[in-house]
Amino acid sequence: MLRPMSDSYSALALARHAITRSPWPAAWRKAEPRKGYDVVIVGGGGHGLATAYYLAANHGIRNVAVLERGYVGSGNVGRNTTLVRSNYQTDGNTQFFEFSLKLWEGLSHALNYNVMLSQRGQVVLAHGPGQLDSLARKGNTMLLNGIEAELLDRAQLMRLLPYLDYSPRARFPLYGGLLQRRAGTVRHDAVAWGYARAADRLGVDIIENCDVTGFVTEGGRVTGVRTSRGEISAGRTAISVAGHSSEVARLAGLRLPVESHLLQAFVTEPVKPLVDHVISFGAELFYISQSDRGGLVFGGHIDGFNSYTQRGQFPKVQTVAECAVALMPAISRLRILRHWGGIQDMTPDGSPFIGRTPVDNLYLNAGWCYQGFKATPATGWCFAHTLAQGEEHPLIRCFSLDRFHHGDGLDEYGLGNWTWKQ
Amino acid sequence: MLIIPCPDCGARDYTEFRYGGDANRSRPAHGGGSREDWHDHVFVFDNPKGPHREYWQHVLGCREWLLVERDTASNTVIAVHRARDREMAR
Ligand SMILES: Cc1cc2nc3c(=O)[nH]c(=O)nc-3n(C[C@H](O)[C@H](O)[C@H](O)COP(=O)(O)OP(=O)(O)OC[C@H]3O[C@@H](n4cnc5c(N)ncnc54)[C@H](O)[C@@H]3O)c2cc1C
Ligand SMILES: [Zn+2]
Numbered sequence: 001m002l003r004p005m006s007d008s009y010s011a012l013a014l015a016r017h018a019i020t021r022s023p024w025p026a027a028w029r030k031a032e033p034r035k036g037y038d039v040v041i042v043g044g045g046g047h048g049l050a051t052a053y054y055l056a057a058n059h060g061i062r063n064v065a066v067l068e069r070g071y072v073g074s075g076n077v078g079r080n081t082t083l084v085r086s087n088y089q090t091d092g093n094t095q096f097f098e099f100s101l102k103l104w105e106g107l108s109h110a111l112n113y114n115v116m117l118s119q120r121g122q123v124v125l126a127h128g129p130g131q132l133d134s135l136a137r138k139g140n141t142m143l144l145n146g147i148e149a150e151l152l153d154r155a156q157l158m159r160l161l162p163y164l165d166y167s168p169r170a171r172f173p174l175y176g177g178l179l180q181r182r183a184g185t186v187r188h189d190a191v192a193w194g195y196a197r198a199a200d201r202l203g204v205d206i207i208e209n210c211d212v213t214g215f216v217t218e219g220g221r222v223t224g225v226r227t228s229r230g231e232i233s234a235g236r237t238a239i240s241v242a243g244h245s246s247e248v249a250r251l252a253g254l255r256l257p258v259e260s261h262l263l264q265a266f267v268t269e270p271v272k273p274l275v276d277h278v279i280s281f282g283a284e285l286f287y288i289s290q291s292d293r294g295g296l297v298f299g300g301h302i303d304g305f306n307s308y309t310q311r312g313q314f315p316k317v318q319t320v321a322e323c324a325v326a327l328m329p330a331i332s333r334l335r336i337l338r339h340w341g342g343i344q345d346m347t348p349d350g351s352p353f354i355g356r357t358p359v360d361n362l363y364l365n366a367g368w369c370y371q372g373f374k375a376t377p378a379t380g381w382c383f384a385h386t387l388a389q390g391e392e393h394p395l396i397r398c399f400s401l402d403r404f405h406h407g408d409g410l411d412e413y414g415l416g417n418w419t420w421k422q
Numbered sequence: 423m424l425i426i427p428c429p430d431c432g433a434r435d436y437t438e439f440r441y442g443g444d445a446n447r448s449r450p451a452h453g454g455g456s457r458e459d460w461h462d463h464v465f466v467f468d469n470p471k472g473p474h475r476e477y478w479q480h481v482l483g484c485r486e487w488l489l490v491e492r493d494t495a496s497n498t499v500i501a502v503h504r505a506r507d508r509e510m511a512r
Contacts, residue, residue, distance in 0.1 A: 246469035257465040259444075260494075305424070305441045308471045308495050314423050315437045348465050404465045405457070417464055420441060 009112055027193055028200035031207050036233035037065045039387055040225055042212045042248060043241035044068025046077035046188075046373065047365055049195035049206070050380020051240060051387070053111075056202035058381070059388035064204045065234075066196075067227060069211040073192040076242050076372065079342035081265050081299045083278055083287065084374040085122050085183035086147055089138040090412045092398030093351070094145050097371075099395055100378030101182060107377060113194030115186050120289070122183035122278040123152070123161065125327075127172040131282055135178040142180070150179040163274065163330055171326045172283040183278060185289055191376060215252045221360040222252060236387050238363040243308065243343025245366035252359050257404060258367050259419040261302040261346045264312035266320060268334040270294030279327070286323035295337060298324060302344060304420055312341040344369055348417035351410035353401045354383055355392040363387055364401060369422055424497050429504055430484040442477030444468065445489055445505075471495050477505060 007013050007025065017024060039055055041048045044066045055061040068074075084104055086097040108114050126132035132151075139149035153176045158166055166174055196206050207229070214226035215237065224233035241248045243260045275290040288298040300320040303313045317339065325332045347353070347367035352375070354365045365383050368375060382393035392400070398410055415421050424436040444467055450459045468474075474494045479487045487505040492498065 244471075246467065247471050255462070255466050255468065257467065259467045259469045260471075305436070305476070306444075306467075306469065306474065306494055307497060309497055313436070315435070405461055418443070419467070420443070 009114075027197040028206050031065070031200075031205035033065065033067075033207050033210060033227070033229050033232050034205065036224065037205070038063040038235040039238065040064075040232055040234035040236075041066045041238045041240055042225065043075075043239065043244075044072050044196070044206060044208065045075040045240065045242055046191050046195065046376040047242070047368075047379050047383070048238075048240040049192060049199055050376050051238060051365070051383045052204045052206075053195045053199040053202070054380045054384035055387060056199060056204055057110075058384060061388055062203035064199075065232065066199070066204060066206045067210040067212055067225065067232070068206070068208045069228075071208050072196050072206065073189055076342040076344065077192045077376070078189055079265065079340060080188055080373040081287070081289070081297055082185040082188045082373065083122070083183070083289070084117075084186055085180055085278075086374075087122070087124065087138060087142060087149065087178065087180045087183065088412060089141040090410060092410055093412055094141060094147070096378055096382075096395050096398075097374060098145065098147050099381075100375050103377035103381060104186060104374075105182075107191075107194070111194040111198040113190060113197060115190045115194050116292075117184065117186050119182050119184040120277050121179055121181040122280065123157070123177040123179050124280045125157075125177045125282040126175045127282045128175055132176045135176070139178050148181060150181070152177045152179055161277065161279065163328055164279075165327060165329050172281075177282075185278065186373075188373060191373075195380070212248060213251070215362070217252075217359075222362040234361075236361050236363060238365065238383065238387055240365040240383070242345050242366070242368065242372065245345045245364070249357075249364065249366070252357075252362055254357060254359065254364075256353070256364075256366060256401075257348050258345050258353075259306045260308055260343050261305070261420055262307045262309060262312060262341045263299065263302045263344050263370065264316055264320070264339055264341045265297065265299040266317070266336050266339040267291065267295040267297050268331070269337050271296070271334065281323055281327050283326070284319070284323050286320060286327070288324065288327070296331065296334065302346065302420065302422075306420065308343055310341050310343055312339065346419040346422055348404070348419060349409040349411040350413055350415065350422040352379075352399050354379065354396045354399045355386055355401065356390075357401060424492075424499075426478060426488070426490060426499060427502055428480050428483055428486070428488065429502060430486055431480060434480070434483060436478075438480060438482040439478040439488075440481045442479055442487065445475040445477050473500060
């Protein structure tokens with residue numbers, strides 16, 4: 001079949017386009033839905049697109065469609081605070097997120113698309129000796145799994161991050177921190193666009209403005225989807241719709257251990273380079289980094305009650321600003337330029353579900369809470385494996401949908417089964 | 423801002439309240455219920471995009487537990503009752 005293929009991106013291509021002034025081709029085709037596919041993926045966020053790419057690249061399954069109700073990048077993949085890291089301490093999480101970080105490290109080359117990975121290092125802060133002990137434990141778990149980690153005392157912290165509040169009046173005194181140098185940030189839009197383009201080049205149809213409104217079933221098996229652009233049949237169907245997981249799963253008669261909650265994020269006016277790392281506060285859920293443009297990017301905790309509004313509550317803005325100023329009094333006069341919200345699929349233990357569902361031919365990837373962006377490559381890789389083999393990849397067996405039946409909750413932060421407290 | 427009209431205290435910011443979660447999840451009878459029932463009670467949510475019945479306690483006011491019906495797509499409060507009135511009427 002003849003189709004316009006986008007050029008490879010390279011210095012040579014850049015020079016050629018500069019000289020010939022020919023327009024760059026669109027990064028991916030505007031595909032029209034066909035009658036049917038081997039695999040149909042519902043949701044064109046980072047996870048859905050990555051899954052499609054690895055189905056084609058790793059398993060040779062190219063007759064694949066990604067159905068996105070809005071446009072690529074309109075969901076959480078374009079709303080997150082871009083933090084990637086692998087400093088986990090629970091078995092299952094540790095290995096999965098390290099696998100993901102390794103994939104991030106090679107991603108720009110694999111996709112022929114610069115995703116702007118910046119391994120600037122992340123520091124998690126301790127505000128008391130007990131907290132520093134628990135960070136030491138986490139660091140040891142990482143080291144035992146072959147992941148680098150460095151424990152910093154107060155003096156080392158002062159050298160690395162001199163602009164934090166070390167004064168005797170600091171509301172939360174600083175005792176030290178845990179540094180992962182390979183952690184950092186990735187340009188989130190580039191991840192969506194890069195996976196979309198790479199999947200498209202391998203033959204995947206990316207169909208935007210295509211709302212999935214129901215499933216076609218035959219004798220209890222899902223055999224296709226109903227959409228705003230007609231019925232599409234599917235060998236296997238995958239749900240990967242983040243904040244709308246419950247709504248889409250309900251169309252197949254499933255109720256999930258998932259609740260949708262709103263998370264806000266913020267960016268200030270740009271300033272000169274100040275924050276070289278990603279810093280995570282230890283007294284509240286709060287983290288901050290600086291974008292290439294100079295804006296300080298930060299976020300905090302979910303709003304505290306389930307919501308699909310995608311519009312934040314003001315009191316959270318205040319809490320987050322209080323955290324920022326408690327940590328870095330120097331930024332108290334910076335103005336916040338923008339703030340926005342995304343709908344997160346929260347679970348009772350803060351961990352996701354990837355794999356088969358009780359419905360034949362229907363696969364689910366949901367419940368990513370705060371951590372779905374850093375998981376994007378590994379989720380795509382392992383979910384594609386699962387869709388291709390009909391059996392879960394070993395790295396995601398800990399994320400099974402029925403784990404609470406067996407008492408196998410994966411509660412990294414030990415918060416209990418309240419979705420809105422995770 | 424989500425504002426909840428408390429039957430005792432009038433309209434108040436949601437920050438005066440403690441969220442108590444989905445009110446439709448009924449607890450299986452003590453000593454009864456299958457493992458499935460308990461699993462669903464503890465872990466599973468309807469999570470609708472639309473009207474949702476939920477508990478809020480007015481901790482910084484009258485301390486009454488309220489049963490609130492709220493549209494999760496717009497945060498519009500549809501109805502508020504004292505939870506005890508509703509629980510007794512069941
Ligand atoms: C403010 C904020 C900050 C965050 N910060 C971080 C962070 O620093 N690090 C981190 O690891 N994670 C972070 N996350 C979490 C992370 O963004 C998400 O877990 C992850 O992006 C979810 O996967 P996704 O990219 O596939 O989701 P999405 O991009 O939301 O993709 C899901 C897609 O499904 C589509 N969809 C929904 N219903 C339908 C339907 N019926 N038919 C067709 N399509 C449908 C949606 O339109 C959407 O595009 C953050 C989240 C938010 C909101
Ligand atoms: Zn009251």
